[in-house]
Amino acid sequence: MSFNDAGALESQPTTWRRSDDPQYADDPEFQALTTTLSDKLFTLTSSISRLNNQISLLGTRRETDRVRERVQDLLQETGDSFKDIGEGLKRVSAWEDLGPSQKYTQGKLNQEFRASLTEFQVLQRQALEKQRASATAARTALEQEEAAGSQQQGGGQQQQQQVQQQEPRLADQSDVDFQESLIIERESEIRNIEQSVGELNELFRDVAHMVHEQGQSLDIISDNVTQTRDDTRNADQQLRTASRHQKSARGKACCLLLILVIVLTVIIVAAVLG
Template sequence: MSYDRLNSLESQPTTWRRDDDPQYQDDPEFARFTENLSNQLFTLTSNISNLSRQIALLGTKRDTDRVRERVHNLLEETRSGFKDAGEGIKKVQTWEDVNPSQKWTQQKLSSEFKAALDEFQTVQRRALEKQRASAVATRAALQEGGDHHATIEGREQQQLQQLEQQPRLANQDEVDFQESLIIERESEIRNIEQSVGELNELFRDVAHIVHEQGGQLDVISENVENVTTDTRGANVELRSASRYQKNARNKMCCLLIILAIILTVIILAAVLG
């Protein structure tokens, strides 16, 4: 299906132009539902943009606990939003008794959902890579610190051991903290991996829907073109019929005038005779 044909369908009037004007709504419930779904997709797109900016800060000098918290919250919120929107898309596709403009709305929402979900999956994978790199770096630093402590413990100078006893206790707190960070990031990695898998299933479902709706939209487009062609043909026929009717009226008038003249001549001949 060409882009021009899609635009030609888009230019057709839809059933959700205005909520306060019933004459444009064959199905107000469909209009409200699709408008809410469209707003959901807009919110998800905004979340993805914000999430992408926050992920770009991971692993840089601006990487802070607050940044990681925002990334985590945005990931959770957007995942949940896509699951809800996916259910909405499926409900729209199974809506009964839809007209051509509503079918186009179905296709439009499915395509927008698919594009947004694809972008979110890309952002999730980027977050996954950053989290893995951070966990590896933290584990490597922890391992290096452990080797250093083992070397110190092997020294025989009692005085040096006593002097370093207090720093080692402090370092142990740091080790515990780093280990907790590793556990937290590995948990986040598992969550992202699970989400990627779940949303991949949703992505395939919607892609299948878009493919099926694309075939239906081709049929709709062909029907619209056929109706346009038939309408033009009917217009030509009507104009031809109008001309024939006008010519017939003119001929009838001429015949009536001729008959009137003949009748007048006969009457005059009879009176004068």
């Protein structure tokens, strides 16, 4: 086999070169699962970006009920996606008989998932803090409004004035009840976010443990590759040294042979002349 043929063979995919070796063969199921998880992680990146844009509107003049609804929906959908991907990563981490390239893919997915999850958790906390501040401000304003209404009713008002003001008061009470229902709904959303934060914190710990284990495996693979490279370099150096020694030995042998020929020639010539 020529050098070019050997180089062409080396450049072929690992599965083509070593399809008879389970360590190097691709597992179709493993490849399909990791590809699906990678696609889902890419989609999560877009969801996190949209969530960040919506959360930035909370606490500003552009905050509306629709904005809060979108934030809540994105938090729920993205959190569910993280849980789904997390279950898939647990399957990947439990996969047995993986080759070096598959272990690399395994570790890379875990690290990417952890980075995205960390970014999402930061947004979760931001949304939670802004929702709490908004709910607290709304409840304080409502309580002040109710207190002001009670003071207006507490004076010595005449019966006719009470009758005239009865209808506006009923309208005010209806608005108060509506605001109260909105605050209760917002507080329920806050509790949902808090619950999701707790669940994802547990998922983060699981993934961190998997990343730690995969990191150790990748370190071992890296060490083995480094050791193999060093061994190859040492072997090449030894071959070069042996080649130099062999050339030197051949040179010395040629010199000795030449000297021997000269000596024999001198002896023969001397014998003939004598």
